[in-house]
Amino acid sequence: PENVSEDRRRKIINYEKLLLETLCFDFQLRHPYEYVIKFIKWVQVFQASLDSKKLAKKAYQLAVDSYKTMVCVEYPAHTIAAGCIYLASLLLKDADPSFQGLKDSEPWDQYFLSRMEDIEDVSQQILDLYITSSKSTDITNLTKIKIALNEQAQKRGPDPNMDETTSQELKSRTPDFEFHGATNPLDTVNTNLHTVSYHFSST
Numbered sequence: 001p002e003n004v005s006e007d008r009r010r011k012i013i014n015y016e017k018l019l020l021e022t023l024c025f026d027f028q029l030r031h032p033y034e035y036v037i038k039f040i041k042w043v044q045v046f047q048a049s050l051d052s053k054k055l056a057k058k059a060y061q062l063a064v065d066s067y068k069t070m071v072c073v074e075y076p077a078h079t080i081a082a083g084c085i086y087l088a089s090l091l092l093k094d095a096d097p098s099f100q101g102l103k104d105s106e107p108w109d110q111y112f113l114s115r116m117e118d119i120e121d122v123s124q125q126i127l128d129l130y131i132t133s134s135k136s137t138d139i140t141n142l143t144k145i146k147i148a149l150n151e152q153a154q155k156r157g158p159d160p161n162m163d164e165t166t167s168q169e170l171k172s173r174t175p176d177f178e179f180h181g182a183t184n185p186l187d188t189v190n191t192n193l194h195t196v197s198y199h200f201s202s203t
Contacts, residue, residue: 032063035081039112043085049100051092058088062126069125075118082112083122090123090145116156120149 036059044052062084066072071080086108089101102108109116127146131139 030077032066032077032081032084033060035078036060036063036084039078039081039085043102043111047103047106050102051100054092054099055085055088055101058092059084062088065129066122066126069129071122071125075114075122078112079114079118080122082108082114083119084126086119087123087126087145090148094141094145117153120153124149 037056040050040052040056040059044050059081063081066080066084071083075083086102092099093101109119112119124146127142127149131142131146134142
């Protein structure tokens, strides 16, 4: 109402902010775009054969399209970026077998501190978007990649990087992986319940 005093208006706004902060609302939204570029530059350091320009262009396009799905409210920006890079590599390899993308042998989930299940879920949701909006000639290839992701997940089995309760329920093994010689504790492995902050050097 127009007769609400300015003092009362300020109090309401402050209460709204307090409520949002209590609910862990993040006022500084991070987008996946910057992570796409920085991650690819980082990967290129130890994978010199990577066609980084083509991969970055495709992954950036996927990151833009990711906002047409629900991944932006399900996962943090760096996990979305990891999923976009991963899917971009698969799409480019499918279109051109000679394309030098991500090596299959690398533990990308550990490198990006994101569960492989989350990376694949981001990829799957973007694939679903493309399958429902693509021409019939493209659907076959997109579906083939989607099936390959599902088969890969089945071969991998239950996620070993779950919290203790879920791990017991799924009878998963205790994670014992190392990242560059340092064991990653479970609480640093990203899920939609955990947030990891990346800090890149300016050099």
